[in-house]
Amino acid sequence: MNSSMNIRVGLAILTLALFSGGCGGSSDPPNANQIELQARAQALINGMEAELDGQFRVEAEGQRLRGELDKLNLAIGTPVSFCLRKSSGTVALAAPAVMQSSGDELAQFELNTENGQTVPTVVAGDTLEARQGANTSGTADCGKPLLVSAVFQAEVNQPHH
Numbered sequence: 001m002n003s004s005m006n007i008r009v010g011l012a013i014l015t016l017a018l019f020s021g022g023c024g025g026s027s028d029p030p031n032a033n034q035i036e037l038q039a040r041a042q043a044l045i046n047g048m049e050a051e052l053d054g055q056f057r058v059e060a061e062g063q064r065l066r067g068e069l070d071k072l073n074l075a076i077g078t079p080v081s082f083c084l085r086k087s088s089g090t091v092a093l094a095a096p097a098v099m100q101s102s103g104d105e106l107a108q109f110e111l112n113t114e115n116g117q118t119v120p121t122v123v124a125g126d127t128l129e130a131r132q133g134a135n136t137s138g139t140a141d142c143g144k145p146l147l148v149s150a151v152f153q154a155e156v157n158q159p160h161h
Contacts, residue, residue, distance in 0.1 A: 034059050039067075039128040041150035046073035052148045054128035062113030065093070065122060069130040069147065070106040074098045079134035080107035083142035084120055085127040085149070090142045091120050095134035126152045 039054035050072040057064045067082045074080070075098065082093040094109035107130070111119045133144035 036155040037122055037124060037152040038155050039150035039152040041148050043148035045147055048073035050148060052128065052130050052150045054150060054152065056122035056152060063119040063121070064110065064112045064114075065119050066108070066110040067093070067128055067130070068106060068108040070108075071104050072098065072106065072147070074105060074132065076100055076105065078107075078132065079138070080147070081129075081131040081134050081140035081142060081144050082107075082109055083129040083131060083140055084122065085129055085142075086120075086123075087125075090129075092140035092142050093120075095138055095140040122152050124153050128152065 035058040037056040041052045043050055048071055051070045054067040069080055078098045079095045080098060081095045084091040084093055096107045096109050098105050098107045111117045113119050127149050129149040130147045131144040132147050133141060135141045
């Protein structure tokens with residue numbers, strides 16, 4: 001009885017190690033400096049099931065933050081403010097206009113340090129918000145009506161090496 005319990009505990013630990021370690025062998029150690037967080041949510045916007053998708057990556061080359069609100073039922077040209085809500089406050093990110101792509105309306109942005117842009121650091125638990133409208137200057141307004149928000153968490157589908 002005791003040895004079967006030890007075997008089950010050992011298998012559980014092995015399974016966790018395999019899942020958390022990714023897919024490389026011992027000769028391919030995971031990059032300790034690489035971080036990837038995802039934020040995903042859906043919401044009904046004007047009768048359409050819109051999808052918010054955010055991604056934050058830290059790699060040797062730098063940091064990248066991008067977000068996309070897809071399948072939203074808003075007029076082409078409508079600005080969408082993307083904001084990052086952190087425990088220390090809210091950061092205005094970008095205010096792209098709704099455009100059409102492959103038959104769907106979407107608004108998207110990307111901030112990348114490789115392009116000389118400032119990318120705020122994101123931690124698990126931070127929230128990506130998409131809001132309808134922007135400032136008259138075209139910058140994100142985090143006080144506009146909330147369309148949908150999603151909490152950043154560790155990437156579920158790790159890339160294979």
